[in-house]
Amino acid sequence: MEAEKIIKPANGYLMLAIFLVLFFGSIALMIRYENPIYIITIVIAIIMLFGFILVNPNTSKVILLFGKYVGTIKKNGLYWANPFYTKKKISLRASNFDSERLKVNDKLGNPVMISTILVWRVTNTFKAAFDVDNYENFVRVQTDAAVRKLASMYPYDNFADEGHEEDITLRSSVNEVSEALEKELEERLSIAGIEVLEARIGYLAYAQEIASAMLKRQQATAIVAARHKIVQGAVSMVEMALEELNKKEIVDLDEERKAAMVSNLMVILCGDKEASPVLNTGTLNH
Structure with a gap:
C-alpha cells in the first residue's frame, strides 16, 4: 500500500511569465513574418496552460498520471506541473x-x-x-x-x-x-x-411510544426520593425534640405520651398540607 507523498511542483508565476511570452510572442511573430510555423509554439503554449495548479489555503491537490499516484500538493500557491497530470481537490478544512x-x-x-x-x-x-x-x-x-x-x-x-x-x-x-x-x-x-x-x-x-410512560416513572422516582429525604429529616427533628425536652426537663413524658407526640410530629412534618392545630385546654390525659 502506498503512503501519502508531499510534492512541490515548479513555481507557477515563473511558468506563467514563460507562457505569456511564448503565447503572445508567437502570435506577434506569426503576424509579422506571416509564417505558419509559429502555430506550433502557440499550441505548445496552450498545452502549457493545462499545467497550472492553484492550491487555496487548507486545501490540497492529489496528482495522478494516467492512474498512477504522483503525490499531493498541500502548500497553498500557484504551481505548474505536467499538463497531463490529473488533479483531484481534497479539502483539509474542519x-x-x-x-x-x-x-x-x-x-x-x-x-x-x-x-x-x-x-x-x-x-x-x-x-x-x-x-x-x-x-x-x-x-x-x-x-x-x-x-x-x-x-x-x-x-x-x-x-x-x-x-x-x-x-x-x-x-x-x-x-x-x-x-x-x-x-x-x-x-x-x-x-x-x-x-x-x-x-x-x-x-x-x-422514543415517542414510551416517552409518556418514562416521564411518569421519572416523576414517581423523584417523588419517592423527595419523600425519603423528608422522612429522614422528620425523624431527626423528632429525635432532637425528644432529647431537648428530656434534657431541659420541660415535661415528663411516659412511653405512651412519647408515642403520641412522635405520631403528631411525624404527621405535621411529613404531611403534604399544613396541619390544623387542636388546642387541648384540659390535662395531658385528655
Whole structure:
C-alpha cells in the first residue's frame, strides 16, 4: 500500500511569465513574418496552460498520471506541473456533520432517539482519495453505525429504585459517552485518513411510544426520593425534640405520651398540607 507523498511542483508565476511570452510572442511573430510555423509554439503554449495548479489555503491537490499516484500538493500557491497530470481537490478544512435522529435500543432495550455532532478533517489525502470510494459518504455511514453501537452499550438513564445510580448512562455521563464515541469513530474513520476533532451527542430522548410512560416513572422516582429525604429529616427533628425536652426537663413524658407526640410530629412534618392545630385546654390525659 502506498503512503501519502508531499510534492512541490515548479513555481507557477515563473511558468506563467514563460507562457505569456511564448503565447503572445508567437502570435506577434506569426503576424509579422506571416509564417505558419509559429502555430506550433502557440499550441505548445496552450498545452502549457493545462499545467497550472492553484492550491487555496487548507486545501490540497492529489496528482495522478494516467492512474498512477504522483503525490499531493498541500502548500497553498500557484504551481505548474505536467499538463497531463490529473488533479483531484481534497479539502483539509474542519467539517461539521450533524447526523439524522436515529431510533435505536439502549442497553436495557428501551427505544431512544439519538443523533451526534461530529467535527472531522482529512489528514491523509492518499487514504481519503483511494482507500474509500467517497470519504464524505463514508463519514456519514460510519457515524450512524458508531452511534447505534454506542447506544446499545449504555442505558438511557438509571433510576434510584434499581440501585445503579453511579453507572454510566447516555443522559448523565456526557464526558464518558463522548470519549467512547470519539474512540469508536477514530477506529472506524482511520481507514479513510480522517481525524476526529470532536464527537458528542447532539440529541437524546426516549422514543415517542414510551416517552409518556418514562416521564411518569421519572416523576414517581423523584417523588419517592423527595419523600425519603423528608422522612429522614422528620425523624431527626423528632429525635432532637425528644432529647431537648428530656434534657431541659420541660415535661415528663411516659412511653405512651412519647408515642403520641412522635405520631403528631411525624404527621405535621411529613404531611403534604399544613396541619390544623387542636388546642387541648384540659390535662395531658385528655
